[in-house]
Amino acid sequence: MIERTLILLKPDAVQRGLMGKIVSRFEDAGLKIIGAKMVWINEEFGKKHYFDVAQRRGEAVLKRLLKVITQGPLLAMCLEGIHAVEIVRKMVGGTEPKSALPGTIRGDFAHVSYDYADGKDLGIKNLVHASANPEEAKQELALWFKKEELHTYKSVHDAHVLD
Ligand code: ADP
Numbered sequence: 001m002i003e004r005t006l007i008l009l010k011p012d013a014v015q016r017g018l019m020g021k022i023v024s025r026f027e028d029a030g031l032k033i034i035g036a037k038m039v040w041i042n043e044e045f046g047k048k049h050y051f052d053v054a055q056r057r058g059e060a061v062l063k064r065l066l067k068v069i070t071q072g073p074l075l076a077m078c079l080e081g082i083h084a085v086e087i088v089r090k091m092v093g094g095t096e097p098k099s100a101l102p103g104t105i106r107g108d109f110a111h112v113s114y115d116y117a118d119g120k121d122l123g124i125k126n127l128v129h130a131s132a133n134p135e136e137a138k139q140e141l142a143l144w145f146k147k148e149e150l151h152t153y154k155s156v157h158d159a160h161v162l163d
Helices: 012-015 020-026 043-047 054-059 060-069 084-092 105-109 114-120 132-146 156-160
Strands: 003-011 033-038 074-082 128-130
Touching: 003 084, 012 020, 012 060, 012 074, 012 132, 020 033, 020 060, 020 084, 020 128, 043 132, 074 084, 074 156, 084 105, 084 128, 084 132, 084 156, 114 132, 128 156
Parallel strands: none
Antiparallel strands: 003 074, 003 128, 033 074
């Protein structure tokens, strides 16, 4: 039941100075940060990470997305917790900020719609990426982190959240 998931605070989150607020939400929920690093990825790496987006959403979306994801450094983190994959997706909210619920990261810190972004040929700046399911989480964590970059340690969560 204890899972690991990948979360990316994308360049728009970094440039808007929202890293602390977003990281706090995960810490407040009792999720354990077991890996974190700031990375400025290139298009080739972006294509590896978003390998299925062209098929799911179309080539035009992938092109816009790659522009957004490579425009500055991002913060990559591995979070660990009970049903972490599902919990983190719930906290992140829906893909389109316009329809993401209040209380979610995308719903609280953004409001752009698909119509607006697509009309302007822009990627949706929705601040974060989170693995969609446990299988994807495993694949994505293998892409982003080396084994030795993920740490095992005791935190207060072990005593007060997990026990
Ligand atoms: P999610 O990030 O919620 O799992 P997807 O994997 O389907 O969603 O899409 C990847 C990213 O592509 C989204 O987070 C968003 O930044 C961008 N994106 C998706 N659809 C569009 C669109 N219609 N126009 C612009 N950008 C989009």
